[in-house]
Amino acid sequence: MALRWIAALIGFALVAFVGIVVIGDFSAERAADSWALVAAIGLAAAFVAYAATEYFQTGGFGSIARQFDLRTVVLVPIAIAINIILGAAVANALKIPIYLDSIGTILVGALAGPIAGALTGFTANLVWQYIIPPPFQGTVAAPFAIVAAVIGLMAGLFARAGWLRPRPNSSGGALLIGGLVALGIVVLLAVYAYVRFYTDAFEFFNPDNADPLFVILGWLIAGLFVAFIVGFVALLVVRRDLTVAYVTVAGVLTGMVAALISAPISANLFSGITGSGTDFLVAAFRQAGSDIQVATFQQGLLSDPVDKLVTFFVVYLVLTAIARRTIARFPQGERLVEAGDASAGEGGEWRGASG
């Protein structure tokens, strides 16, 4: 088992190494393209290495095939429909700068496993563009299939690591430490992203900003961030559930990776414009002086973490609302239910009978 993951890691590292040597210079203005390309090929190589090692060890693809039991196969179309309906509604009707088109993908990744999640994301975007009739048809969905696959993969890995397992009645100390660590990671990522990718073009809180648009945008983003922290702490305290911290980190990390991979696709194919609410952000960043590649990336780095954070929370709430026996029947379901005494929460007529 461990050997397969090591093989996958080596495969990824090998591709990354070769890619970095071949491309050589990442400082050019199209660096993001190269990073995304290397990451995508590396992931494919990692998957092949994993599968090959498993085949070599066991003569089959058991751990991958297990993620596609009949229950999962039935869930996937429903997950794809959730993706498409919510995604189309948000992009065409609501026009808010997030996507909400990966709830189903992350749900399958969590319930069935990383490979199942990746395949759901990939298939969903192809189906969305090619075989769903209007008005739900997506004009620009298929090129982003690889992004959706990575999102499903990451969700599956986080769930496999037990990050989405409910931890009710966590102790105060655990909540404090977990909350601080999660906040620390998010703030660190936010500060790094801000310093690295946003200060070149403009500063959010510079009073000399020529454009009142950026003053408003800056305060809006700051307000959003404060709201996030308040909401995070409140949720942690009210639910007394340490998993809130895990879900937050998982969402933000997934969002950043998604932005890294999707921005070059969006910029090169569609000049960053996809007909949804995110277009306003791209326009704003371009007005600030970023070129097309950078503006698209700046938009993605803002939209994606927020989007995936919301999505992960929705999925977590859905998972806590589904009956435990339903969850446990899915391939990866055992990693989504509370650890410890299985009969603790479900008394029924046999309560106390086992003494």
Place this chain on the structure above:
Amino acid sequence: MAGGERLNVGAGQDRGRGVPGFLGRRGPGRYHRLNPLTKATLATVTAIGAVVVGGLLGPALLVAAAVLLPALAAGVLRRLLLLAGLLALPIAISAFVVNLFFFPGGADVLFRVGPIVATAEGLGFALEILARILAISGAVTLFYLTTHPADLVVDLERRGVSPRLAFVANASVQAVPAMVERAAQITAAQRARGLDTEGSIWRRVRGLVPIVAPVILGSIAEVEERTMALEARGFTRPGRRTLLWAPRDSVPEATVRWLMLAGLAGLVALRATGAWPG
């Protein structure tokens, strides 16, 4: 079944015995009757080709040859123009406005609106992106208008795609209208209980939760029943299935498909080596 009206069009004209009505119907035109994979290949090659060629003239010629001409032959030109236009409208407007007014480094000023400047460079780029979007949207719409989704899925299954994947693709198409219908029922039920769906924006947003949550949870609860139904009908049985019907394919069609793919590969190679003027 959801969308049943459309599925039964032309049923019973040319199909084997025991095949459900929505399969095996003859399309009205010669183009409709091409193998679904041929049409899918044409759509994909056109879409990617328009991106690879770039510029304005290239995609325009490509659309004329690979979208408008087949649409004319299939007799769906009017519907194609209408549908593709409607589909591409939001992204087209957005792409045009943003690229016209917010083009980084544009110096040749056309006109100004307050602090925002429209540049000639932006206009050129906007038209280029517009041509690309219309080509993609036209190609996909032509495919949609002339192909029944089930035909493509059955054809893929005949070619050895796993029945599970075929089921996923087919069931997704049916799940979307079914879920919309479920949402409509739940909305009606919640409104009967006093849910406000027409008040202020904040009220409507709050009203989303009691609609979206039952839709998602109800759909997931349904997984159990469907699993047992499929299990009882031998869905997990190993081995190959016998298809009672599959779309026809021919050697010339297969040759054309490979030629299209080879042409696309050649185009990509030309662009990558810089032999094609970019």
